[in-house]
Amino acid sequence: IGTVMLYVDYTVPVATVRSKAEEIARASPLWNGQVFNCAVTDLKERTMEIRILIDASDSGRAFDLRCEMREKLMAFLQQDFPQALPRIRTELPHSAAARAAAAMQPAVAD
DSSP states (O other), X not given: OEEEEEEEOXXXXXXXXXXXXXXXXXXXXXXXXXXXXXXXXXXXXXXXEEEEEEOOSSHHHXXXXXXXXXXXXXXXXXXXXXXXXXXXXXXXXXXXXXXXXXXXXXXXXX
């Protein structure tokens, strides 16, 4: 049995990730077809932890299946839910946000 851990933003639709992970497992010739579980196992300060359990016939195939699952889930998240990737949020008062945005603009010559 192999374990894949994902650390995602709280905005990720867990049911959609679960469905995609199961789809990836079912399509893989590496999957043994006996164990699949996808659950939120922890909530961190900035991320939600999702654990996926999958099985394969031996440890080498389990390793390859775990890699396949990570790569395909990351591609799925990057394409369909990029806002669900971990990020650091900063909330500024309106005036501070306006000053920060203005500071990022290139200077215009008169």
